[in-house]
Amino acid sequence: MIDQIRRFLSDQKLDAVLVTRTDCFLGEYYPPEHRQLSQATGFSGSAGLAVVTQDQKVLFVDSRYTEQAKIESDYQVFEVPRDTTPSDWIIKNLKGKKIGYNPWQRSAQWVALMKQKEIDLQEIAWQKWQELFPQEKSKKPKVFRYDTTYCGETTRAKIQRVVKVLKKKELDAYVFTVPDSVSYILNKRSSAVSDYPVVFERLIVFNDGTYRELPADVSVLKNKAIGLDFALTPMGVYKKLKQVAKIVDCEDPAEKMKSVKNAVEQNNIRQATLFESKVICRFLAFVEQNKERLDELSCDQKLKELRSESPLYRGDSFDTIAAVGEHAARPHYKATPQSNKSVSEAPLLLVDTGGNYLNGTTDMTRTICIRNPTDEMKKRYTQVLKGHIALAMTAVQEGDLPTQLDQNARQFLRADGVDYGHSTGHGIGMYLAVHETPPTIHEKSPTPLKAGMLFSNEPAYYKAGEYGIRLENMILTVAGPGNTLILENLLWIPFDSRLVITEMLTEGEKEWLRSYHRGILDRIYPDLSAEEQEAIKPLLDFFMFL
Numbered sequence: 255m256i257d258q259i260r261r262f263l264s265d266q267k268l269d270a271v272l273v274t275r276t277d278c279f280l281g282e283y284y285p286p287e288h289r290q291l292s293q294a295t296g297f298s299g300s301a302g303l304a305v306v307t308q309d310q311k312v313l314f315v316d317s318r319y320t321e322q323a324k325i326e327s328d329y330q331v332f333e334v335p336r337d338t339t340p341s342d343w344i345i346k347n348l349k350g351k352k353i354g355y356n357p358w359q360r361s362a363q364w365v366a367l368m369k370q371k372e373i374d375l376q377e378i379a380w381q382k383w384q385e386l387f388p389q390e391k392s393k394k395p396k397v398f399r400y401d402t403t404y405c406g407e408t409t410r411a412k413i414q415r416v417v418k419v420l421k422k423k424e425l426d427a428y429v430f431t432v433p434d435s436v437s438y439i440l441n442k443r444s445s446a447v448s449d450y451p452v453v454f455e456r457l458i459v460f461n462d463g464t465y466r467e468l469p470a471d472v473s474v475l476k477n478k479a480i481g482l483d484f485a486l487t488p489m490g491v492y493k494k495l496k497q498v499a500k501i502v503d504c505e506d507p508a509e510k511m512k513s514v515k516n517a518v519e520q521n522n523i524r525q526a527t528l529f530e531s532k533v534i535c536r537f538l539a540f541v542e543q544n545k546e547r548l549d550e551l552s553c554d555q556k557l558k559e560l561r562s563e564s565p566l567y568r569g570d571s572f573d574t575i576a577a578v579g580e581h582a583a584r585p586h587y588k589a590t591p592q593s594n595k596s597v598s599e600a601p602l603l604l605v606d607t608g609g610n611y612l613n614g615t616t617d618m619t620r621t622i623c624i625r626n627p628t629d630e631m632k633k634r635y636t637q638v639l640k641g642h643i644a645l646a647m648t649a650v651q652e653g654d655l656p657t658q659l660d661q662n663a664r665q666f667l668r669a670d671g672v673d674y675g676h677s678t679g680h681g682i683g684m685y686l687a688v689h690e691t692p693p694t695i696h697e698k699s700p701t702p703l704k705a706g707m708l709f710s711n712e713p714a715y716y717k718a719g720e721y722g723i724r725l726e727n728m729i730l731t732v733a734g735p736g737n738t739l740i741l742e743n744l745l746w747i748p749f750d751s752r753l754v755i756t757e758m759l760t761e762g763e764k765e766w767l768r769s770y771h772r773g774i775l776d777r778i779y780p781d782l783s784a785e786e787q788e789a790i791k792p793l794l795d796f797f798m799f800l
């Protein structure tokens with residue numbers, strides 16, 4: 255392949271070519287027609303960017319994929335942003351060179367930034383791109399209406415909210431280019447893949463309240479003032495629109511709209527998470543009963559089987575991470591038949607998993623004791639748990655940034671000189687993407703908290719090559735007295751008493767754990783079989799006597 259790419263460079267009089275994993279919606283969705291990154295490099299992960307010149311071939315991946323990329327590919331691998339970012343590397347190494355790229359796979363904002371830095375980007379026509387990376391045609395996914403019993407607001411009402419934004423900004427129309435946003439506004443979903451059940455369309459909303467799919471011929475927008483989110487729009491779309499219309503960079507209004515769940519959505523997600531809590535409690539019971547014969551892949555199977563008992567289950571919201579021992583030190587580990595480990599091989603098992611149900615998307619993580627944890631593991635587990643509780647107990651007001659939540663979750667680890675490399679939490683879609691922005695629970699998050707936001711609380715600790723710990727619940731913000739926000743916990747799944755050092759807990763933390771575990775007894779226990787109740791006792795038991 256590399257020879258073909260280099261021949262292509264000479265034929266096209268280019269010095270370099272960029273190959274990304276993104277589809278033409280800038281997403282990581284992976285239909286067969288966008289297999290170019292793995293074709294070029296051999297690397298099969300879900301995100302990455304490669305640059306090929308006549309004498310260099312480099313691959314940029316994030317920390318979850320560094321190891322995998324080095325195994326799968328013979329490219330020089332850079333970890334982003336620890337080593338460098340692709341943009342910085344390009345600016346440093348390729349100034350003055352002609353760099354070919356596919357304008358449907360880079361954002362208008364990124365292209366503008368590169369041009370500012372005097373990087374010579376050359377568009378490669380779709381036809382030429384396909385000659386270089388021959389693609390199979392993918393099947394059209396089945397699209398269906400997402401009922402208002404689940405989403406709680408009609409398309410008409412959502413369009414009216416967009417029209418308000420248009421009037422305020424004196425725009426004639428807005429072009430939505432992100433599948434999540436289009437699916438949200440049109441109340442449509444598809445069966446494309448279970449972890450991203452969106453429709454792959456772009457949408458125009460006019461300020462008179464009419465709307466339509468963005469057609470190939472965009473003359474309908476001639477001379478109109480249109481809003482577009484440059485960071486979320488492929489250069490190919492931007493250019494087409496720019497030829498006919500006056501375009502203005504304007505934040506995608508659906509991002510904020512969908513980040514606040516309405517009352518119907520809130521009730522639905524409460525039900526989905528209650529069902530999911532039962533699934534996980536039954537799963538934990540199953541692990542206790544079958545430690546000796548379970549492995550990472552069979553954990554995944556069991557979870558799917560338990561979820562399938564709900565008629566609303568449409569598949570997992572992401573690939574389950576069932577990670578034994580050192581596998582858990584990689585936050586996005588995915589078991590393969592080659593890597594598959596048996597559960598009883600190490601002291602700890604980490605399971606991060608979620609379902610996509612018609613009434614909501616779920617995401618949770620527990621780390622459980624399989625046998626003989628070390629004192630260090632217990633100390634780290636307790637520190638992560640204290641951080642989880644601290645976040646859950648944080649007093650929050652409407653309009654606060656998530657800074658304090660993030661700092662509270664990290665404080666006990668940081669006081670001990672360690673930390674974790676990812677955000678403490680992420681927004682969660684409503685039968686949409688499991689990672690949704692806003693909000694992001696991070697020190698630098700720019701988005702204030704509001705009532706109706708749904709996000710994860712997932713502090714962690716990773717010791718490379720040895721083990722990993724992560725404890726994740728889902729939180730819904732609800733308006734409290736005055737200006738306060740109540741952080742409503744949505745998941746009822748035991749923490750593992752066998753991994754807690756009681757002496758490290760304050761009275762307040764013990765009270766939180768007691769009431770949380772009482773919640774499990776009230777809400778989940780009655781629906782478990784006698785054997786299941788008995789099996790998860792070792793996790794729960796101890797909290798009764800705190």
Ligand SMILES: [Mn+2]
Pocket residue numbers: 617618680710712726
């Ligand atoms: Mn999560």
